[in-house]
Structure formats: C-alpha cells, structure tokens
Amino acid sequence: MSATALSIPEQIHQLNDARKLVLSDVKHYPNVVRGIVPVIKGTSALELRRWGADFLAEAFATPALPTGEKETMQPYVMEWLESILNNEKEDIQVLRSVIQTAASIYPLAMRWTINNSYDKTTWDRMMAIKQRILQIWDTSGASVKICCVKFAQRVVLAQSVTSGHEARYGGTLDVSLDKVPPNHQLLSTPSLEAEGMGLLDRMLGVLHESSDALVVDATINCLSILIRTRPGTSSRILNALLSFDPLKLADGPMTSKQKVMVRSMEKTTRMLLIHLSKRDPHNPMVPRIQQHVERMMRAVVDAFDGTGKKRQLEAPVGEAQGVKRQRLIPAEVTIPPLGPGPHSLADVYALTDAAGLKSFDISQVPSPLIAKLAVSTLARIDPQLLDKSIAAVRDRLQALAAAPAPEINANTAPLGVDDDDDDYEPDFFQAEDAEQILNKLDGAPAGSHEQAAVEGALGLKTFNLPQPPQLSPELALTSGNDIVTRVLDMTKTMDEPGSKKGKAGFARLAASSGIRESWLTIVTRLATRSSGGLEGPLIKGEDDPSHTPSLSENIRDVLYSYIMEDFRKHIDISVSWLTEEWYNDKMQSKTGGDQPMHYEECALRLIDGFLPFVHPQDKVLTRFLSELPELNDTILARVKSLCKDPSIVQLALTSLLYLVMMRPPIKELALDTVQDIWTEYEEARPIATKYLTKYRPAFIQAANEGTDNTTAVAT
Numbered sequence: 001m002s003a004t005a006l007s008i009p010e011q012i013h014q015l016n017d018a019r020k021l022v023l024s025d026v027k028h029y030p031n032v033v034r035g036i037v038p039v040i041k042g043t044s045a046l047e048l049r050r051w052g053a054d055f056l057a058e059a060f061a062t063p064a065l066p067t068g069e070k071e072t073m074q075p076y077v078m079e080w081l082e083s084i085l086n087n088e089k090e091d092i093q094v095l096r097s098v099i100q101t102a103a104s105i106y107p108l109a110m111r112w113t114i115n116n117s118y119d120k121t122t123w124d125r126m127m128a129i130k131q132r133i134l135q136i137w138d139t140s141g142a143s144v145k146i147c148c149v150k151f152a153q154r155v156v157l158a159q160s161v162t163s164g165h166e167a168r169y170g171g172t173l174d175v176s177l178d179k180v181p182p183n184h185q186l187l188s189t190p191s192l193e194a195e196g197m198g199l200l201d202r203m204l205g206v207l208h209e210s211s212d213a214l215v216v217d218a219t220i221n222c223l224s225i226l227i228r229t230r231p232g233t234s235s236r237i238l239n240a241l242l243s244f245d246p247l248k249l250a251d252g253p254m255t256s257k258q259k260v261m262v263r264s265m266e267k268t269t270r271m272l273l274i275h276l277s278k279r280d281p282h283n284p285m286v287p288r289i290q291q292h293v294e295r296m297m298r299a300v301v302d303a304f305d306g307t308g309k310k311r312q313l314e315a316p317v318g319e320a321q322g323v324k325r326q327r328l329i330p331a332e333v334t335i336p337p338l339g340p341g342p343h344s345l346a347d348v349y350a351l352t353d354a355a356g357l358k359s360f361d362i363s364q365v366p367s368p369l370i371a372k373l374a375v376s377t378l379a380r381i382d383p384q385l386l387d388k389s390i391a392a393v394r395d396r397l398q399a400l401a402a403a404p405a406p407e408i409n410a411n412t413a414p415l416g417v418d419d420d421d422d423d424y425e426p427d428f429f430q431a432e433d434a435e436q437i438l439n440k441l442d443g444a445p446a447g448s449h450e451q452a453a454v455e456g457a458l459g460l461k462t463f464n465l466p467q468p469p470q471l472s473p474e475l476a477l478t479s480g481n482d483i484v485t486r487v488l489d490m491t492k493t494m495d496e497p498g499s500k501k502g503k504a505g506f507a508r509l510a511a512s513s514g515i516r517e518s519w520l521t522i523v524t525r526l527a528t529r530s531s532g533g534l535e536g537p538l539i540k541g542e543d544d545p546s547h548t549p550s551l552s553e554n555i556r557d558v559l560y561s562y563i564m565e566d567f568r569k570h571i572d573i574s575v576s577w578l579t580e581e582w583y584n585d586k587m588q589s590k591t592g593g594d595q596p597m598h599y600e601e602c603a604l605r606l607i608d609g610f611l612p613f614v615h616p617q618d619k620v621l622t623r624f625l626s627e628l629p630e631l632n633d634t635i636l637a638r639v640k641s642l643c644k645d646p647s648i649v650q651l652a653l654t655s656l657l658y659l660v661m662m663r664p665p666i667k668e669l670a671l672d673t674v675q676d677i678w679t680e681y682e683e684a685r686p687i688a689t690k691y692l693t694k695y696r697p698a699f700i701q702a703a704n705e706g707t708d709n710t711t712a713v714a715t
Contacts, residue, residue, distance in 0.1 A: 008045050008047050008048065011039070011048060012047060012048070012051060015036065015039070015048075015051055015052075015055070018032050018035070018036065019032075019055060020646065022059070023647075024646060026062075026064050026065045026069075029059055029065055029069060029073065030069060030072060030073050033056070033059060033073050033076060033077065034073075034076050036052055036055065037052075037076060037077060037080050039052070040052025040053070040080070041080065041083070042080075042083045042084055042087055046091055046094075049084070049091065049094050050091065050093055050094055050097075053084070053093070053094045053096075053097030053098050053101070054097050056077055056097070056098075056101045057097040057098075057100040057101045057104070059073070060073070060074070060101055060104035060105055060108075061100070061104050067108070070104075070105075070108050071108050071111065071112050074105045074108050074109055074112065074122075075112075075119075075122050077101070077105070078105075078109075078122060078125045078126065078129070079125070081098055081101060081102055081105075081129055082125055082128055082129055082132070084098045085098060085099075085102075085129060085132045085133065085136070086132065092141070092143065092144060095136070095140075095144055095147075096143060096144055096147045099133055099136070099144065099147040099148060099150075099151055100147055100150065100151075102129050102130075102133060102151055103147070103150050103151040103153075103154045104154075105126075106126065106130070106151070106154050106155055106158060107154060107157070107158045107175040108175075109122060109123065109126040110126075110158050110159075110175050110187075111175045111179065113126075113186055113187060114175075114179055114180055114181070114184070114187065117184055117185045117186055118185075120185075120186060123186050123187075130151075130155065133148055133151050134148070134152075134199075136148060137149075137152075142212050142214045142215055143214075145212075145215050145218075146214065146215060146218040149203060149206070149215070149218050149219050149222055150218075150222060152199045152200075152202065152203055152222075153203070153222040153225070153226065155195075155196060155199055156196045156197075156199050156200050156203070156226060156230070156233070157175070157176070157225075157226065157229065157230065158175045158176065158196075159176075159177060159192040159193060159195060159196030159199075160176060160177060160193065160196045160197075160200075160230045160232060160233060161176060161177050161178060161193070161230070161232055162176045162178055162229060162230060176230075177189050177192060177193055180192070197233075197236075200226070200233055200236065200237075201236075203219055203222070203223070204219075204236070204237065204240040206219045207219065207220070207240055207241070207244045208240075208243075208244065211248065211261075212261075213260075213261035213262075213264045213265050216246075216265050216268075217264060217265060217268045220241075220265075220268045220269060220272055221268065221272075223237050223241070223272065224272055224275065227276065228279075238276070238285060238289075241269060241272065241273060242288065242289070242292050244269060246262050246265035246266040246269060246296065246300070247262060247266075247299055247300065247303055259304060262300065262303075263300065266296055266297070266300050269296065270293050270296065270297065273289050273292065273293050274293065276289065277289045277290065335351050335388070335389065335392040336352075336353050338396050338399065338400075343400070346358070348393065348396050348397065348400070349393060351389055351392065351393075484523055484526065484554075484555050484558050485558055520573055520576065521576070523555065523559065524559065524573075524576055524577045524580045525580060526551075526552070526555055527552050527555035527556050527559060527577070527580075527581075528552070528577075528580040528581050528583075528584040528598070529580070529584055556598070556602065559573075559577055560602075560605060560606065560609070563577075563606065563609075564609050564610065567606075567609070567610040567613070567620065568618075568620050571620055571623060571624060574606050574624070575624070575627045575628065577602070578599060578602060578603050578606070578628060578629065579629050581598050581599040581602050581603075582599045582629040582630055583629075584598070584599075585597045585598065585599045599629075599630070600632065600634065600635070603628065603635055604634065604635065604638065606624075607624075607635065607638045608638065611638060611641075611642060614642075614648065614651065615648075616647050616648060616650060616651050617651075618651060621639070621651060621652075621655050622651075622654065622655040622658050625639070625655050625658075625659060626658060626659065626662060626663065631659070631663075631666050631669065631670075632669075633669065636656070636669060636670065636673040637673075639652050639655060639656065639673065640652070640673050640676055640677055640680075643677050643680075643681040643683070643684045644681070646683045646684075649677075649681070649683060649684040649687060650687060652677070652684075653674060653677065653684065653687050653688060653691060656670045656671075656673055656674050656691075657670075657674075657691055660674075660691075660695060671692070671695055671696055674688050674691055674692060675688075675692060675696065675699060678692060678703075
C-alpha cells in the first residue's frame with residue numbers, strides 16, 4: 001500500500017517506528033533521513049511537517065551520530081530547508097525546528113565545502129538559507145528570535161579564528177577560518193570574517209535594543225562559548241556586557257512582570273561575568289568586572305526596594321541653606337479640675353476634656369497591642385509631663401478621700417438600711433438554675449415545693465443550646481474526607497522518612513508519636529481496617545447503581561492521589577498501604593464469608609499509575625516489586641507489558657531477575673514471566689536468553705532446536 005493511501009495517524013505511527021530504529025542503531029540514520037524527506041515536504045500535512053522538522057533537528061544535533069555521517073546527510077535536506085523557510089505562512093513550531101537544524105548544519109556545510117570545493121550548489125543553497133534566516137530574525141516573535149540567535153552564534157563560531165594553543169576536542173564547533181585554504185575557490189576568508197563580526201555586533205545590539213528578557217537571556221547565554229572558544233571576540237563581548245543596563249525598563253512604575261524580567265536579565269549577566277572572572281582571575285579586567293557586578297546588584301536593589309520610600313525633605317523656598325530651623329517648644333499641658341460629683345474611676349484618671357477619647361472603648365483593642373503602645377509611650381514621654389500627671393491624679397484621690405460623706409435621706413433610703421451599719425456587706429451567691437432546683441425537690445418534703453418554685457422564679461432562667469442538626473451519611477463522609485486530606489497535607493511539612501523511625505510491624509501503635517509515620521499509619525489503617533467485616537458480600541455479575549462510596553474507598557482515593565503526586569518520594573507510603581491491605585485481606589479471609597478483597601486491586605492501580613512514567617535508569621520498580629507482601633500472575637503481567645517499549649526491556653527483566661535471586665517463593669513465577677517475555681517480544685530475547693540460559697537451560701535448548709528444525713524444513 002502506498003504512503004498516500006495511509007491516514008495521518010498511520011503515517012505518524014510508521015515514522016515513530018523509524019525513529020525507534022535509528023535510536024537503537026545510529027547507522028540507519030542516513031537511509032531514514034533520505035526516506036522521510038519526500039514524506040515531510042512543504043505540501044504535506046502540518047502534523048507530518050512538525051514531526052519531520054523535530055526529527056531532523058534531533059538527528060543533526062545528536063552526539064551519537066559521527067560528524068562524517070552528518071556531512072553526507074546534509075546535502076539531502078538542504079532543498080527541504082530552503083522550501084520551508086521561503087514559506088511566509090509556515091507554522092512557528094516547524095520554523096523553530098528548521099532554524100535549529102540549519103544551525104547544526106552550517107558548520108557541516110562549511111567543512112564539506114572546504115573539502116569539496118567543486119560543490120558550489122551546496123554552498124550557494126546554504127548561503128540562501130542563511131540570508132533567509134537573518135531576514136526572519138527581524139520580523140519574528142521571541143521564540144523564533146531565540147533560534148535565530150543560536151544560528152548566528154554558530155555562524156560566528158564557524159567564520160572566526162580560533163586560538164592556536166587551545167586544545168580541541170572535535171565535534172561541529174572545531175570548524176573555523178583556520179581550516180580554510182588560502183586560495184579556496186568558493187570561500188573568501190576576509191569576507192567570511194567580516195560577516196561573522198557583523199553578526200556578532202548584531203547579537204550584541206540585542207542587549208541595548210531589545211526589552212524582551214527571553215531574547216536577552218538567550219543572547220547572553222550564547223556569548224559564553226564565544227568568549228571561551230574564540231578569544232578574538234572576548235574584548236568586544238566584554239565591553240558590551242559592561243555597558244549593558246538591565247534597568248532600562250525601570251524608568252517608570254513597573255509591573256510584576258517587568259520586575260521579573262529585570263531580575264532575570266540582571267542575574268544572567270551577573271552569572272556570566274562572575275564565571276569569566278573565576279575562569280581567569282589574573283586578568284586585568286577582573287576588578288572592573290567586580291565593580292560592575294556590585295554596582296548592578298545595588299542598582300537593582302535600590303530600584304525595587306526604594307519604590308515605596310518617602311521623598312527626602314526639601315528645604316523651604318527662599319530660606320538660606322545654612323540657617324538652622326528653630327526648635328519648637330510644646331504648648332503647656334493643662335489638666336482640668338475634677339468638678340462636682342458624683343465621679344467614676346475613669347473620671348479620676350481622665351486628664352483631658354475630649355469627649356471622643358472618654359467615650360472610646362479600650363477593651364476593643366487587643367491586649368498585646370495595648371502593652372506595646374504603653375511601653376513605647378512611657379519610654380518617650382517627657383518626665384516633667386509624667387510627674388505633673390501623676391501629681392494631678394494624686395490630688396484628685398486625696399480630694400475625694402477628704403470630702404464628707406453624703407447624708408442619707410430617711411424618706412428615700414432603702415428598707416433595711418441602718419445609718420450606723422456602715423460595715424454591712426451582703427453575701428452574694430450564684431443563683432441556682434431550674435435543674436438544680438428540681439434535683440433538690442426530688443428529696444425535699446411535699447410542703448417545700450411551693451417555696452422551691454418561688455426560689456426558682458427568683459433565679460436565672462435556664463439556657464439550653466439548640467440541638468445540632470442530624471448528621472447524615474453524606475455529611476459524615478464529606479467531613480471524613482476533609483480530615484484525611486488535611487492530615488496528608490500536614491505530613492508534607494513534617495520530617496522526611498529517615499529522620500526519626502518508629503516501631504515497625506503490624507502491632508505498632510499508630511498514635512504513639514506525632515511524627516509523619518504515625519499519621520500515615522493512622523490514615524492507612526482507616527482505609528483498610530475501619531470497615532473490616534462491615535462491607536457486604538460480593539455478588540458477581542451485579543452492579544448496584546445506587547451504591548455510594550464508603551469512607552474507606554474515599555480514603556483510598558485520597559491516598560492514591562497523594563502517592564502519585566511524587567511516587568518516587570512516596571514509595572514507602574505505597575508499600576506500607578499495600579501491606580496493610582494485604583494483612584486486612586488475610587484477617588477477613590479467616591472470618592469466612594465472601595468479603596471483598598482490596599490488596600490486588602490497589603496494587604494494580606498503583607502499578608498502572610506509575611509505570612508510564614518510569615525510565616530505563618529508574619530503581620523504583622525494582623524496589624516496589626521487592627517490598628510487596630505478595631506477587632501473582634496479574635501483577636507480573638503488568639511488568640511484562642513494559643517490554644512493549646524497547647528502552648524499558650532492561651529495567652523489566654532486571655526487576656524480574658532480582659525477584660528470582662532475592663525472593664525464592666516467587667522464583668518460578670518470575671521465571672515464567674521472563675519465559676513469556678522471550679516468547680512474545682522479539683526485541684527482548686537477547687537479554688531474556690541470558691537469564692533463561694542460567695536458570696532454565698532446557699527451555700532455551702528446546703527453543704533453539706525448534707528454530708533449527710523450522711529452518712531445515714524451510715530449506
């Protein structure tokens with residue numbers, strides 16, 4: 001079937017298979033590149049062009065492919081690059097990848113032209129690509145400009161002279177004007193050097209013309225390798241950096257975005273200058289670099305921290321600069337007299353006639369604030385004013401004490417008050433409420449009920465709190481979920497595992513301490529043991545649509561989400577949870593009945609959650625399988641499914657080999673899984689054969705004999 005008859009997803013799938021092939025063996029790169037260029041031409045679908053641009057950028061940038069192979073590949077993609085760049089309506093993502101590919105190809109094309117001076121077509125096409133990219137540099141957005149800056153850096157590296165004493169390590173960056181013969185037919189050394197210096201000036205002009213922090217940071221990051229590998233450009237670059245002012249956006253009020261941009265540009269410039277001074281500490285420019293770095297840091301701090309400060313005091317107009325201001329003498333404070341009575345205690349200590357201050361309720365102010373204000377006020381008060389106020393209050397108290405007692409009018413005096421009984425102090429008892437009175441009535445004679453009723457009428461009325469609303473199952477479930485979520489959030493701020501270990505084992509106390517492990521043990525046991533024996537039996541083939549999730553199921557969901565936030569960091573929590581599930585299932589199976597089992601379901605859910613994110617060097621799978629309390633065919637089948645990806649085959653088989661060596665009870669089951677991998681996945685056979693040869697040589701021998709017989713029959 002032709003490629004045109006295939007749909008876009010099918011073509012992408014075939015292209016991905018080709019990419020896997022070249023990643024496994026780089027010698028297939030030239031054939032694959034020549035084969036895909038007609039598929040990703042300018043008239044192809046956007047998805048195909050994006051895939052092809054990304055693949056070519058990766059192919060010419062990978063260090064795994066030798067430089068000689070890249071040189072032979074670059075003539076095949078020149079025409080495609082030129083056609084894509086000449087399309088003014090091309091997709092931005094495709095354009096970025098094409099410019100990155102051109103940046104990787106430019107040194108290769110120059111070295112190809114140096115060694116093959118007869119190939120004028122390739123160099124002319126490369127020149128057309130360069131001119132088009134330099135035109136795009138002026139009119140494109142920030143993301144495309146960054147790629148253009150990288151292309152300009154490669155051009156400057158290739159069209160400048162390197163130092164003779166510098167050790168070279170090969171690669172694409174070793175192309176320079178030193179390699180160009182004096183009488184080359186296509187390359188003119190003076191013209192190329194002048195063009196390279198012009199591009200360098202254009203890059204340095206970004207520091208003074210652009211206000212986009214992304215473009216400026218990208219340009220500064222590209223200057224480091226130029227200084228290191230092309231010493232002839234170092235003085236020009238260093239002068240531009242020392243004259244660069246990241247505070248050019250700080251002329252007026254700045255937004256939060258502008259502040260972040262200024263800080264980013266200042267930090268990138270500072271890090272580059274510090275790196276240069278550390279690389280050559282004896283350079284005469286080091287003191288100047290240090291002064292510029294300190295001045296730039298201080299300017300940024302003053303610009304951001306001084307925005308909210310008050311202006312300095314300006315001298316009044318018309319006054320002489322040398323005339324001192326006159327000292328202001330505070331007005332004399334007058335304390336008003338107490339006046340006729342009656343008086344309250346607040347009136348005695350009131351030193352002002354202001355009605356607003358007298359009516360202010362000081363109890364509304366928090367006590368710590370009052371204490372702080374009192375201490376600061378007493379520390380700064382004038383001692384003479386304080387003595388005067390104390391004397392005024394003392395005089396008031398003495399005047400009130402010396403005043404005669406008011407006469408009592410016999411006609412208006414309350415009953416039972418004797419003129420001579422001044423020392424009478426009534427006893428105050430707390431009034432009894434109705435419940436206390438009823439309790440007394442239970443043991444009192446019948447004749448005292450009327451008296452108790454009168455006493456109850458004189459006491460305070462009984463106050464009863466309203467009955468709380470009835471707790472519904474849905475409300476209880478929601479509250480339980482919130483509590484568990486808060487507990488897990490709290491554990492994130494506690495000590496990490498390893499700082500303080502608790503007692504291990506099923507019999508450990510969950511709340512023996514307030515450390516992280518104790519709280520996590522409580523949550524896992526709430527999920528596993530809280531509903532043990534209370535769940536209904538399983539009925540196969542039936543699904544209750546009215547079933548509402550229980551608290552245990554919701555806690556399991558919260559635990560799963562918490563673990564998957566960072567499964568490598570929370571792998572110990574997942575093992576502890578599954579161990580509790582396994583233990584609870586064993587206890588439930590001893591009680592009899594068809595109780596639901598959760599261990600295998602939770603284990604498979606966790607494996608399916610983190611398996612798509614493991615990488616070939618990941619150790620989390622091996623640790624997870626080795627610490628699980630029980631393994632079965634279903635769990636190991638998930639491990640077997642990893643072999644669909646050739647890059648993860650080594651990890652899957654290594655984890656199974658660890659189980660064979662360190663867990664004898666599961667040895668045969670793990671070997672069965674390795675045997676199934678050998679049978680189903682041809683890419684995994686070399687590694688699986690090595691393991692099976694040691695532990696199951698009979699299977700390998702029978703497989704080899706079967707292969708020989710099949711070959712003989714076919715012959």
